[in-house]
Amino acid sequence: MASEPYAEPGLPGGNPEAGFPPAPAGVRTAGRSPWYLAYRRLLRNRVALFFLAVFVLIVVFVLAAPLWASDVAHTGPNKTHTLEKIEVNGEIKEVVEPSGKPIGPVWFGADGKFFLGADGHLGRDEMVRLMYGGRTSLEIALAAALITTLLAVVLGLMAGFYGGRIDTIISRVMDVLWSFPVVLLGIALGTALAVGGLKIGPLELSGTSLWIPILIIGVVYTPYMSRPIRGEVLSLRKKEFVEAAVAQGAGPLRIMFVELLPNLLSTIVVFFFLNVANSMLLESMLSFLGAGVQPPNSSWGTMISDGFDLLYSSPVLTIIPGVMILLTILSLNVFGDGLRDALDPKSKVRLEAHLGKAEPEGTAV
Amino acid sequence: MPDLPGGHVDKINITVMRNQSTQVNDIESGKLNWIFDPPPTDRYTQTKEKYEGTQFRTEPTISTYYFWMNQERPPFDDVKVRQAVNYAVDPDALVRIYSGQLAPTQQILPPGMPGYEKLNLYPHDMAKAKQMIKEANPSDMDITVWTDSESPNNDAGAYYQDVLNELGFNAELKILNADNYFTVIGNETTPDLDTGWSDWFEDYPHPNDFFQPLLSADSIQPTNNQNFSRTELPEVEKKVDQLGQELLGPEQEKGYAEVDKEYMEAAPWVPYGTRTLSTFVSSDINLDNIIWNPTFEDDFTSIEFK
Numbered sequence: 172m173a174s175e176p177y178a179e180p181g182l183p184g185g186n187p188e189a190g191f192p193p194a195p196a197g198v199r200t201a202g203r204s205p206w207y208l209a210y211r212r213l214l215r216n217r218v219a220l221f222f223l224a225v226f227v228l229i230v231v232f233v234l235a236a237p238l239w240a241s242d243v244a245h246t247g248p249n250k251t252h253t254l255e256k257i258e259v260n261g262e263i264k265e266v267v268e269p270s271g272k273p274i275g276p277v278w279f280g281a282d283g284k285f286f287l288g289a290d291g292h293l294g295r296d297e298m299v300r301l302m303y304g305g306r307t308s309l310e311i312a313l314a315a316a317l318i319t320t321l322l323a324v325v326l327g328l329m330a331g332f333y334g335g336r337i338d339t340i341i342s343r344v345m346d347v348l349w350s351f352p353v354v355l356l357g358i359a360l361g362t363a364l365a366v367g368g369l370k371i372g373p374l375e376l377s378g379t380s381l382w383i384p385i386l387i388i389g390v391v392y393t394p395y396m397s398r399p400i401r402g403e404v405l406s407l408r409k410k411e412f413v414e415a416a417v418a419q420g421a422g423p424l425r426i427m428f429v430e431l432l433p434n435l436l437s438t439i440v441v442f443f444f445l446n447v448a449n450s451m452l453l454e455s456m457l458s459f460l461g462a463g464v465q466p467p468n469s470s471w472g473t474m475i476s477d478g479f480d481l482l483y484s485s486p487v488l489t490i491i492p493g494v495m496i497l498l499t500i501l502s503l504n505v506f507g508d509g510l511r512d513a514l515d516p517k518s519k520v521r522l523e524a525h526l527g528k529a530e531p532e533g534t535a536v
Numbered sequence: 537m538p539d540l541p542g543g544h545v546d547k548i549n550i551t552v553m554r555n556q557s558t559q560v561n562d563i564e565s566g567k568l569n570w571i572f573d574p575p576p577t578d579r580y581t582q583t584k585e586k587y588e589g590t591q592f593r594t595e596p597t598i599s600t601y602y603f604w605m606n607q608e609r610p611p612f613d614d615v616k617v618r619q620a621v622n623y624a625v626d627p628d629a630l631v632r633i634y635s636g637q638l639a640p641t642q643q644i645l646p647p648g649m650p651g652y653e654k655l656n657l658y659p660h661d662m663a664k665a666k667q668m669i670k671e672a673n674p675s676d677m678d679i680t681v682w683t684d685s686e687s688p689n690n691d692a693g694a695y696y697q698d699v700l701n702e703l704g705f706n707a708e709l710k711i712l713n714a715d716n717y718f719t720v721i722g723n724e725t726t727p728d729l730d731t732g733w734s735d736w737f738e739d740y741p742h743p744n745d746f747f748q749p750l751l752s753a754d755s756i757q758p759t760n761n762q763n764f765s766r767t768e769l770p771e772v773e774k775k776v777d778q779l780g781q782e783l784l785g786p787e788q789e790k791g792y793a794e795v796d797k798e799y800m801e802a803a804p805w806v807p808y809g810t811r812t813l814s815t816f817v818s819s820d821i822n823l824d825n826i827i828w829n830p831t832f833e834d835d836f837t838s839i840e841f842k
Contacts, residue, residue, distance in 0.1 A: 251698045253629040270581035271635030271688075292577065292633040292691045293698075366712065366720065367727070379708055461685060466711050467694045480687045483557055484578040 219509020236302035243283035252294035266294035304469035312451035318389025323396035331404025345394040361462025437514035444507035604764035611674030618803035620668035622658035638809035651792025682732030684717035765804035
């Protein structure tokens with residue numbers, strides 16, 4: 172087997188076939204950090220970049236909610252317009268018909284008002300609610316994913332590094348949490364907390380606070396991330412660099428957070444993006460079932476739930492937030508996959524080998 | 537029922553079906569013969585237009601839908617605030633929220649009840665309502681609005697919250713599962729019982745069925761409370777007790793109409809309508825012979841196949 176130094180295709184000195192000339196003889200190529208190499212790999216993954224762009228567009232869309240509400244729609248997300256009439260292309264129309272049927276999408280027929288129509292009997296602007304609902308959904312998903320990551324990293328590091336009793340206690344608690352079906356646990360906690368809120372010492376949250384779904388989702392997904400981190404720490408703690416740190420007199424905290432944590436970063440980053448997608452999906456499910464975001468606040472999940480009452484006469488009210496959830500989850504998952512491939516190229520080799528596309532052993536990937 | 541050539545049914549199978557739209561589909565296809573719930577709001581008009589007279593009939597009820605205001609705590613301990621909210625809520629908007637399955641009213645006794653005399657004490661006037669709130673200057677503007685999750689009661693709660701916010705309150709909406717809504721709001725230990733939705737269908741055709749369980753001091757209970765507004769008007773209650781001991785006649789009915797007005801002047805509630813229900817049956821059922829009772833609804837013994 173030919174022993175070749177690791178070389179990155181597309182980088183100087185790496186791959187003459189790809190159109191990049193090798194480094195001139197005698198000139199030492201500067202070393203590249205793993206992060207830079209991952210960045211270059213990610214740049215070559217057009218599909219992942221496309222879906223990243225989709226996600227960025229969605230974020231920009233929801234961030235523009237206050238602008239659209241104040242300057243175009245001239246209404247708020249919870250403002251009702253049940254008995255109001257609007258002029259659509261010169262024709263006066265009722266926002267909600269006497270039969271209770273809301274007006275459908277009018278696009279720019281009313282200068283941007285009711286762009287996607289009204290949301291039901293209350294005649295709230297669907298577009299404004301969609302934008303604000305997206306903010307809520309993304310806020311919850313991001314905050315919950317951050318909580319999951321924080322808890323999982325701390326618990327995974329402690330369990331893997333200390334081992335023994337600490338590992339047993341943490342792992343069993345995680346097992347108990349893991350043994351509950353996520354949605355059922357979320358519903359149980361959500362319904363219980365929606366009435367009386369949450370009060371732990373100085374921490375007091377009202378039943379309608381967004382922090383309730385955030386905390387629920389953040390906690391229930393923790394075992395799904397802390398387990399793999401613990402496993403990775405278990406293998407890392409036997410490595411020489413940890414022994415060297417111990418020999419230098421480093422304490423447990425320093426070893427965990429200065430020596431081990433940087434080696435876990437690629438795993439954490441990949442998990443974080445997948446967690447955002449999963450958290451968003453769970454938020455939608457909980458809100459649909461009435462245990463997540465509490466009305467009249469909108470999230471894409473509550474909007475599907477509200478639209479469900481009018482599924483027969485106005486299916487668009489269910490389809491629009493559904494498509495937004497689909498696009499967001501798809502973009503995060505595909506980008507997350509691309510990120511994983513970029514940060515952990517070995518997983519790609521394994522996948523390609525499985526599909527019979529692996530390059531010969533020893534070839535740079 | 538192949539063995540029965542006609543006439544009344546001798547057996548009724550009951551199926552529990554959560555989705556009201558599926559219930560309508562099953563009536564249309566003949567899988568079901570009768571449904572308890574009215575068609576869901578988004579199919580009500582279409583069902584009514586298509587089947588009225590043959591398979592569908594709207595039915596009156598003796599009921600009042602209302603928002604209660606807890607008089608034991610600010611801001612609703614001030615009659616001016618309660619009256620202002622009555623001016624602010626528009627029953628016509630709520631009729632639309634209920635897809636027309638509601639007749640607007642603004643009083644405690646519903647049409648059809650002895651003693652009912654139409655009142656119009658609070659014609660919708662948002663500007664006047666805002667002015668009254670300004671004058672009352674309530675000490676507590678943070679309030680909680682309670683409603684149940686049943687559609688469109690949840691939307692009625694959201695509309696009410698929006699009206700209160702427009703009046704300057706900081707209203708938070710709490711929507712509870714319909715299964716335990718009345719248990720929760722009927723328990724005095726539940727925090728923040730400021731105002732919320734409720735309804736009442738008559739148990740028997742007498743005005744006391746509304747005034748005594750819903751508005752008398754005796755009915756304020758620590759649990760299973762039904763006087764959600766926690767109303768105590770001893771003078772009016774005396775009249776109700778007195779009238780209740782007399783045989784119902786024109787004079788007593790007049791007395792009850794006065795009681796209705798006196799309660800509404802104190803404004804413990806924002807009544808907004810009387811519910812209309814419906815009978816919807818499959819094409820092989822004889823709709824004309826089904827007897828509707830405003831208290832007990834459809835009489836099952838009158839259901840027969842064509």
